Amino acid sequence: xxxxxxxxxxxxxxxxxxxxxxxxxxxxxxxxxxxxxxxxxxxxxxxxxxxxxxxxxxxxxxxxxxxxxxxxxxxxxxxxxxxxxxxxxxxxxxxxxxxxxxxxxxxxxxxxxxxxxxxxxxxx
Numbered sequence: 001x002x003x004x005x006x007x008x009x010x011x012x013x014x015x016x017x018x019x020x021x022x023x024x025x026x027x028x029x030x031x032x033x034x035x036x037x038x039x040x041x042x043x044x045x046x047x048x049x050x051x052x053x054x055x056x057x058x059x060x061x062x063x064x065x066x067x068x069x070x071x072x073x074x075x076x077x078x079x080x081x082x083x084x085x086x087x088x089x090x091x092x093x094x095x096x097x098x099x100x101x102x103x104x105x106x107x108x109x110x111x112x113x114x115x116x117x118x119x120x121x122x123x124x
Contacts, residue, residue, distance in 0.1 A: 025106040
C-alpha cells in the first residue's frame with residue numbers, strides 16, 4: 001500500500017504565498033493547519049461559514065478556556081491528514097499564542113503561532 005501524497009504552497013514570513021515553493025508530508029499538513037487557523041470565519045467569499053470563529057466565539061466573548069480549546073481542536077482535527085492532537089496550548093489573555101503537537105498521516109508535526117509571527121516545524 002502506498003502512502004498518501006499531500007503538497008501545499010509554502011507561505012512566506014508575512015503569510016504571503018511563495019509561488020515557487022511547495023511543502024510535502026508533515027510540513028504541508030502543518031502549513032494547512034496554520035492556514036486554516038488564520039482564516040477568519042466569514043472571510044472567504046466562496047464559503048462564508050468556513051474559518052476559525054475568532055471574533056464570533058473566541059476573542060472577547062468570555063467563553064471558558066475549555067470551550068475555546070475545543071473549537072481550536074475541532075479546526076485542527078478537520079484538516080486533511082490530521083489523525084490526532086497530542087498537546088494543545090492556547091493563550092488569548094496575556095498574549096496571543098498557540099502551540100499544538102499534531103499527529104498526521106506522515107508523522108508528527110508541531111504548529112505554533114505567536115502574534116504576529118507564525119512558525120511551523122520544518123518551515124523557514
